[in-house]
Amino acid sequence: MNKQYRQTRFVMGVPGPDALPADAGREVAFAGRSNSGKSSVINALTDQKALARTSKTPGRTQSINVFEVSDQRRLIDLPGYGYAKVPERIRRHWQRELPRYLGERRSLVGLVVIMDCRHPMRDYDHQMLEWCVQTGVPSHAVLTKADKLKHGRATDALHTVRRQVEADYPQTSVQLFSAVKRDRISELHARLDHWLEPGVVAS
Numbered sequence: 688m689n690k691q692y693r694q695t696r697f698v699m700g701v702p703g704p705d706a707l708p709a710d711a712g713r714e715v716a717f718a719g720r721s722n723s724g725k726s727s728v729i730n731a732l733t734d735q736k737a738l739a740r741t742s743k744t745p746g747r748t749q750s751i752n753v754f755e756v757s758d759q760r761r762l763i764d765l766p767g768y769g770y771a772k773v774p775e776r777i778r779r780h781w782q783r784e785l786p787r788y789l790g791e792r793r794s795l796v797g798l799v800v801i802m803d804c805r806h807p808m809r810d811y812d813h814q815m816l817e818w819c820v821q822t823g824v825p826s827h828a829v830l831t832k833a834d835k836l837k838h839g840r841a842t843d844a845l846h847t848v849r850r851q852v853e854a855d856y857p858q859t860s861v862q863l864f865s866a867v868k869r870d871r872i873s874e875l876h877a878r879l880d881h882w883l884e885p886g887v888v889a890s
């Protein structure tokens with residue numbers, strides 16, 4: 688367990704990017720469909736049971752939640768997308784705000800796109816990765832809930848997504864993950880270390 692992530696604490700939840708803390712230091716954001724397991728990934732990587740609220744009800748996280756790993760290093764839990772029951776008005780709001788956040792936030796050094804490994808690369812996932820290409824933000828795809836698939840199936844999903852990503856979003860790395868089994872957390876830590884390390888140029 689990478690110790691520094693254990694110190695992570697919740698700072699605030701905000702309704703939109705304009706209310707985020709000052710745009711200084713470095714931050715990594717987590718995006719993904721509702722119920723894909725974003726909050727669970729944040730809890731697993733910080734080794735805290737309930738730092739980010741998880742829920743069986745999709746669409747629980749409807750604000751941007753800010754966590755501080757250490758001074759000037761943040762993790763940002765973005766609202767889940769793609770949940771049909773979220774009112775159209777709110778969907779339009781995020782459809783506007785998310786690309787603006789990706790394009791304008793200078794401290795944003797990387798985006799982690801969380802996908803359920805059983806249903807990867809849906810419409811909005813493509814959209815997030817495409818926005819990353821357009822805005823030059825490096826991205827990392829995490830195929831989570833790997834415990835829900837037999838080992839061979841999970842590996843197949845990984846290879847399929849890697850092939851797709853290599854063709855369309857060549858800057859994006861891909862990994863498997865399981866919050867339940869606490870599997871491959873060190874792979875995610877390594878990616879975050881790389882992005883959050885001060886003095887290292889993000890790539």
Ligand SMILES: Nc1nc2c(ncn2[C@@H]2O[C@H](COP(=O)(O)OP(=O)(O)OP(=O)(O)O)[C@@H](O)[C@H]2O)c(=O)[nH]1
Pocket residue numbers: 719720721722723724725726727728740741742743744745746747748766767768831832833834835864865866867868
């Ligand atoms: N089996 C399994 N279940 C998981 C895993 N990660 C998350 N879940 C379950 O999936 C559901 C959704 O997890 P959350 O972490 O709340 O998902 P989220 O993406 O933050 O959801 P919203 O904030 O509502 O968009 C919960 O019931 C979790 O317990 C995993 O690795 N394995």
Ligand SMILES: [Mg+2]
Pocket residue numbers: 725726727740741747748
């Ligand atoms: Mg959540």
